[in-house]
Amino acid sequence: MMEKSGVSTNNLVVEVNYGKGKKLPQYIAALSVCMGSVAAGTVLGWTGNITEGELQAGELNDVFINKDTDYGWIGSFMTLGAMLMCFPIGFICDLIGRKLAMLLTIIPFSVGWLLIIFANNTDMIFAGRFITGLAGGSFCVSAPLYTSEIAQKEIRGALGSYFQLLLTVGILFAYLLGAFIDAQIVSVICAIVPLVFGVVFFLQPETPVYSLKKGNEEAARKSLRRLRGDNYNIDAEIADIKASLEEQKSQKISFRESFKKKATKKSLLICFSLMFFQQFGGINAVIFYVGTIFTETGADIEPSIATIIVGVMQVVFTFIASLVIDKFGRKILLIISDFVMGISGILLGIYFTLKDRELITEDELKDITFLPILSLCIFIAVFSLGFGPIPWMISAELLPPEIKSNASSAAGTFNWLLAFLVTKFYRDLTVAIETDTTFYIFSVISLLGTVFIYFVVPETKGKSLEQIQRELNGEREVGEGLDNKGFSS
Incomplete structure (x- = not known):
């Protein structure tokens, strides 16, 4: 089946044959980036089966949690961290690239989990939850951005849904751990997940859109060849992306x-x-x-x-x-x-x-x-x-x-x-x-x-x-x- 691209300029529509592109590499890339969503999901699901009773009993490193004043903050500090990261991650993705920006989240993930693992007071737990929230929240912007820029239109919806799918996998993983293992060991295992993401995602390409934004056409071609295969009309999609970027520049207007x-x-x-x-x-x-x-x-x-x-x-x-x-x-x-x-x-x-x-x-x-x-x-x-x-x-x-x-x-x-x-x-x-x-x-x-x-x-x-x-x-x-x-x- 031949794929076509409609490029509209002043009501002129030009049909371009894209050729037969492979979709499997795109699915693999989307699943790889969304391994970071698994890491974010473990942050969300960590409190699901680690109950108030366990925390009040001091099962996390002998730190005793006050039900009335502390438990709500343990859940909500993560969301505060995620909230504060939404704006910066967009700028970071544009500055250093989508791929590197997400790989760097391994650092706050690791720091946050280490604070929780070695916590000797509630403030360390709060800080750990906040910092892991910073890392997890960044994927709400960066992962959908990455998948949307590597996907063909026909599978854009499916690949876009992988962020939420792998997030739920991470939540379930945390639920399962919390049901059978004490809180500190759960935290140790959750800390390993971002490292697995780094290994899996490291081999994936940068998005062709970002490469062309930075003027690196060779990198964009290499990325498309990796994502679409050799029987795909890479020149046509490169031309489309360039036209879209030029149109965005020419139509760039203020928010007002x-x-x-x-x-x-x-x-x-x-x-x-x-x-x-x-x-x-x-x-x-x-x-x-x-x-x-x-x-x-x-x-x-x-x-x-x-x-x-x-x-x-x-x-x-x-x-x-x-x-x-x-x-x-x-x-x-x-x-x-x-x-x-x-x-x-x-x-x-x-x-x-x-x-x-x-x-x-x-x-x-x-x-x-x-x-x-x-x-x-x-x-x-x-x-x-x-x-x-x-x-x-x-x-x-x-x-x-x-x-x-x-x-x-x-x-x-x-x-x-x-x-x-x-x-x-x-x-x-x-x-x-x-x-x-x-x-x-x-x-x-x-x-x-x-x-x-x-x-x-x-x-x-x-x-x-x-x-x-x-x-x-x-x-x-x-x-x-x-x-x-x-x-x-």
């Missing part, structure tokens, strides 16, 4: 000028709204405190086992998302994901209403202990199918090129700020208004998000970035194959 365009305002509204709905749907409350949540349900199943079940569901459905995201599109998966998350949250809230407000007897409560497990598993499954990978991916597809770098960083910072608020104050909120009301709030936000997606978010599957910008500006082309809500037909 860009903000006058309808496409800019709408893309920013969509990107920041999706980040809001992703975090305030309650996902990080579940990931960070899943073991504690299961303890509070009083279910017969061991919290550590339930946590692992949740982690497995997350990996499986994120993998399914990577297979179907380029087939079904982004929008329908977002709608299904957010709506079912809302329903699952309501069911979980109902269980806590019956339990905490003593509306039924203990015997009756035992008959429905399956409900919180089922609700959380469904919640994690549908989140992983849509709202996990897509908000990060669609931001890169929607934002206009003249503001993409700064706007993507700002959206990432906003996302991690919301994650901090959820992880830090989730426990305080459950004390103030009860656990059931907390999950009802998460559910209402998810259902509102469903409505927002249906009416506002466009489908981006199979479209060039130029097509997406025209649609955001309200320019509808004949024969795009979309109905009036943006679903692919």
Whole structure:
């Protein structure tokens, strides 16, 4: 099958034969870079099966944790570090390259884990969580950037979803370790993961886009030859990338000028709204405190086992998302994901209403202990199918090129700020208004998000970035194959 490129200049469209390119090297490169996402996932999942009881008992190097003042900070310091890294990592990637920038994250990963491993007070744990958060958060910007710049359009969605997939693998890995090994050994093993990433990713090429930005055409050709194979028309893609970079330079305008365009305002509204709905749907409350949540349900199943079940569901459905995201599109998966998350949250809230407000007897409560497990598993499954990978991916597809770098960083910072608020104050909120009301709030936000997606978010599957910008500006082309809500037909 011959691939073609449509290069538009003043309404002139030139069709260029790309030839038959290999896709396996692109999958390998994407999986390699996302080994860093596994390292980030271990940071996120570290608290899942290392419970308050273990930390209060001093199982981490005999450091005793105060439940009321320390535990929330252990979860949330990681999100603060990630939040602060979103802007710098964009500049670092442009300055020294995507590949080197990500390889250098091994340093803060290692320093952070060493602080946790050898901690003799809570401040060292806080510092370790913050520094590992710096490293983990950098992958939210750098890994999707790398995969988007090495991928052909036909597999852009699949490769873009690998960031979230490998993140969930890292979370599950941390859950499994925490269930069977004490906290300090868990930390030692987690510290090894970034080193494995460095070994695996070191052999992968720099992106051709970055090489051409720096004027190194030979490096770009070598990278494309490695990623596409010998039977691919490298000259055609080099010409396309150059034309795109020249167009970006010629159309470079200030943020203020860009903000006058309808496409800019709408893309920013969509990107920041999706980040809001992703975090305030309650996902990080579940990931960070899943073991504690299961303890509070009083279910017969061991919290550590339930946590692992949740982690497995997350990996499986994120993998399914990577297979179907380029087939079904982004929008329908977002709608299904957010709506079912809302329903699952309501069911979980109902269980806590019956339990905490003593509306039924203990015997009756035992008959429905399956409900919180089922609700959380469904919640994690549908989140992983849509709202996990897509908000990060669609931001890169929607934002206009003249503001993409700064706007993507700002959206990432906003996302991690919301994650901090959820992880830090989730426990305080459950004390103030009860656990059931907390999950009802998460559910209402998810259902509102469903409505927002249906009416506002466009489908981006199979479209060039130029097509997406025209649609955001309200320019509808004949024969795009979309109905009036943006679903692919």
